[in-house]
Amino acid sequence: MIVAERKPLSEIIKAVAPFEKVLVLGCGECVTVCMAGGDKEVKETAAAMAIARKKAGKTLVVKTQTVERQCEFEYLESVRKLVEEADVVVSLACGVGIQTMNMHYAEVQTLPGVNTTFMGLPLRQGVWVENCLGCGNCVLEETVGICPIARCSKSMLNGPCGGSQDGKCEVSKETECGWHLIVERMMKFDKLSALSEVKPPKDWATSHSGGPRKMVREDVKL
Amino acid sequence: MSMSNLQRVFASGAFAVTGELGPPKSAERKKIEHHAHLLKECVDAVNLTDNQTAIVRTSSIACGRILIEEGLDPVIQITCRDRNRIAIQSDVLGAVALGMKNVLCLQGDHANFGNEPSAKNVNDLDSMNLIQSLRRMRDEQLFIGGEKLEAPIDLFIGAVENPFADPFEYRAYRLAKKVEAGADFIQTQAIFDMDRFELWMEKVRQLGIHKKVPIMAGVIPIKSLGAARYMKNNVSGMIVPDEIIDRIKAAENKKEEGVKLCVEMIKHLKTVEGVAGVHIMAVAWEEIVPEITERAGLLPRPKFD
Numbered sequence: 001m002i003v004a005e006r007k008p009l010s011e012i013i014k015a016v017a018p019f020e021k022v023l024v025l026g027c028g029e030c031v032t033v034c035m036a037g038g039d040k041e042v043k044e045t046a047a048a049m050a051i052a053r054k055k056a057g058k059t060l061v062v063k064t065q066t067v068e069r070q071c072e073f074e075y076l077e078s079v080r081k082l083v084e085e086a087d088v089v090v091s092l093a094c095g096v097g098i099q100t101m102n103m104h105y106a107e108v109q110t111l112p113g114v115n116t117t118f119m120g121l122p123l124r125q126g127v128w129v130e131n132c133l134g135c136g137n138c139v140l141e142e143t144v145g146i147c148p149i150a151r152c153s154k155s156m157l158n159g160p161c162g163g164s165q166d167g168k169c170e171v172s173k174e175t176e177c178g179w180h181l182i183v184e185r186m187m188k189f190d191k192l193s194a195l196s197e198v199k200p201p202k203d204w205a206t207s208h209s210g211g212p213r214k215m216v217r218e219d220v221k222l
Numbered sequence: 223m224s225m226s227n228l229q230r231v232f233a234s235g236a237f238a239v240t241g242e243l244g245p246p247k248s249a250e251r252k253k254i255e256h257h258a259h260l261l262k263e264c265v266d267a268v269n270l271t272d273n274q275t276a277i278v279r280t281s282s283i284a285c286g287r288i289l290i291e292e293g294l295d296p297v298i299q300i301t302c303r304d305r306n307r308i309a310i311q312s313d314v315l316g317a318v319a320l321g322m323k324n325v326l327c328l329q330g331d332h333a334n335f336g337n338e339p340s341a342k343n344v345n346d347l348d349s350m351n352l353i354q355s356l357r358r359m360r361d362e363q364l365f366i367g368g369e370k371l372e373a374p375i376d377l378f379i380g381a382v383e384n385p386f387a388d389p390f391e392y393r394a395y396r397l398a399k400k401v402e403a404g405a406d407f408i409q410t411q412a413i414f415d416m417d418r419f420e421l422w423m424e425k426v427r428q429l430g431i432h433k434k435v436p437i438m439a440g441v442i443p444i445k446s447l448g449a450a451r452y453m454k455n456n457v458s459g460m461i462v463p464d465e466i467i468d469r470i471k472a473a474e475n476k477k478e479e480g481v482k483l484c485v486e487m488i489k490h491l492k493t494v495e496g497v498a499g500v501h502i503m504a505v506a507w508e509e510i511v512p513e514i515t516e517r518a519g520l521l522p523r524p525k526f527d
Contacts, residue, residue, distance in 0.1 A: 153332055154302070154343065158350035158403075159396050161329040162384030162411060163458035170458035171332045183389045196395060198403045201307060201351040201366055 001030040001121065002094045003128045004114040006041055013052045015111050016088060020059060022049060023086035024113070025079065025101070026066035027093035034128060036114050037092025039066040045092065045113060070097030076104045083108055136206030136213065142194070144185040149202075151178025157199040159183070226323040227295035228267035229378050230526045231499075232407065232436045237492055238499030239520050240297060240409065240438060241265035241511055243289075245280035254285050258292045260508045264515040266523055267295040267324060269409070269501070273304060276336025283313060287320045297380060298322050301330025306346035307355070307366050314356060318375045326380035326409065327352040331458065350403050353381050357404025381405035385422035386415060386461040394425035401435050408435055409501040412442040413487065414453075415461045423496055432496030439491045440501045443510055444480035447471055481514060488518040 032038030053060035070093035089110040101110035118130035160179030163170025270282035286296035329349040381400040454462035473479030
C-alpha cells in the first residue's frame with residue numbers, strides 16, 4: 001500500500017490561515033489503513049484547526065468528509081457541493097489523491113495534509129517498511145522475492161556492498177541489509193549459484209528516471 | 223600500450239606496495255604534493271580516494287594528475303555514489319587523457335555518513351557494473367549504451383573486497399564475481415582480524431582467484447587508542463578485535479605499538495599464500511609510511527626503466 005504520515009498540525013494550521021471555509025477530506029484506502037488520513041484523522045485535524053482559530057479569536061468554518069478512494073475521479077463527484085462551498089480543501093490522501101482533487105476541481109486549491117512516504121507494508125502495528133520503488137522492471141524472481149532496488153540502500157544488483165555487517169545496513173543499525181536477506185534466502189532455496197551471474201547495468205528508463213510515466217492499454221480503453 | 227608502475231611490479235613478481243592519499247577539503251596543491259613526497263620512495267602506486275566517507279574533497283582525478291607530475295603512479299578511486307554512467311565514463315576518459323591508467327572501482331559509502339547527508343545517492347551503476355563497464359570500454363571499445371569509443375583506451379582495473387563484511391560465506395564468491403566482471407587486481411579492506419582474513423583467503427584459494435589476479439591485503443597503522451576505537455565502532459564494515467584495542471591500551475608508546483602491530487601484520491601477510499602485496503592506508507598519518515615499509519622489509523621498491 002501507499003504509506004503516508006500526517007504533516008505536523010502546526011504546518012497544516014499555518015497553511016489554512018488565509019482561509020475561512022475549509023474542507024478536510026480523507027480517503028478510505030491506504031491512508032485509512034496506515035492511520036494517516038482516514039475519517040478519524042480527518043476529524044482530529046478539523047478539530048485542531050477549529051481550536052487554533054478560536055484561540056486566535058478568528059472565525060473558521062471547517063467541514064469534514066472522507067471519500068472511498070480519492071485517487072479516482074468517479075469517487076470525487078460526491079463531494080462537489082462541499083468543495084464548492086469551501087475556500088480551500090486540505091486533503092489527507094496520498095500525493096496521488098491530492099493531485100486527483102486538484103485536477104478534478106481545478107477552481108479550488110487542495111492542499112496536502114500528509115507527507116506521502118513510500119510504497120510498503122505494515123510490519124507490525126505502528127511500523128511500516130518500504131519494499132517497492134516502482135522501478136517498472138521487476139527483478140523479484142531473480143532475488144527470491146526480496147527487492148534489491150528498494151531494500152538495498154544503494155539499489156545494488158550484484159550482491160551486498162562492503163558495509164553490510166551482522167545483517168544490518170551501514171546506513172542504520174535499524175535497517176536490515178536487503179542483500180543479506182537475499183543471500184540467506186537464496187541459500188535456503190539452494191539458489192546461491194545464480195548470484196554468480198554478473199547482472200548488467202539496470203535500465204532505469206522504466207523508472208521515474210525516464211520522466212513522468214504514463215501507461216496506455218488499448219485493450220481496456222473505452 | 224605501456225604498463226603502469228603498479229602493473230610492472232605485479233608482472234615482475236615482486237610483493238607490491240600501495241599507499242593511500244586522502245585529498246584535502248581545500249584546493250591546496252601543496253598539501254597533496256607534500257603527502258605525495260612522503261610516499262614517493264616507499265610505495266609502487268598511491269590510491270586517491272573519491273570523496274571518502276562521503277565527505278567533499280578535491281577530486282581524485284585532479285589529484286591523480288598532480289601525482290603524475292610529482293613522479294608517482296596514481297590509482298584513481300571511482301565510486302558509484304556521486305555520478306551516473308554518463309559522468310563516470312566521461313571522467314574515466316578524462317583521467318586517461320591526463321595520463322592515468324589504474325582505476326579502483328568502489329560502491330562508495332552512503333551519503334548519510336558525510337558532510338552532505340541531504341545529497342541524492344546516485345548509484346546508477348553498482349560496483350560490479352562499473353568494473354564490467356570499464357572492461358568493456360577497454361576491451362571492446364564500447365560505452366555502456368553500446369556506442370563505440372572513437373579510439374581505444376587502456377586501463378588497469380582494480381576492485382575491492384571486504385572479508386569483514388557479511389554475509390561472510392558469500393564474500394569470496396563475490397570476489398570471484400568481480401574478477402569475472404573484469405577486475406585486474408584486488409585491494410582488501412583493512413585487516414585487524416587476521417583469523418577471519420585467513421579463513422577468507424582459504425576460500426579464495428579454493429576458488430583459485432589468487433591465480434587469476436593479484437590480491438593486495440589492506441592494512442592501517444593505528445595512531446592512537448581513540449583511532450582504534452573509532453574504527454571499531456564507527457567505520458562501516460570493519461572489525462577491530464578487542465585484543466588489538468587492549469594491546470594499544472596497554473602500550474606506553476601507543477604510536478610505536480601501532481607501527482609495531484602494522485609491521486608484524488605485513489610480515490605475516492607476506493607469508494600468506496595468494497597475497498601479492500599490501501595496501502597501506504595511513505590516511506592522515508602519511509609520514510609514518512617510510513618507517514613502516516622500512517621495518518617491514520619492503521624497501522627499496524623496484525625500479526623500471
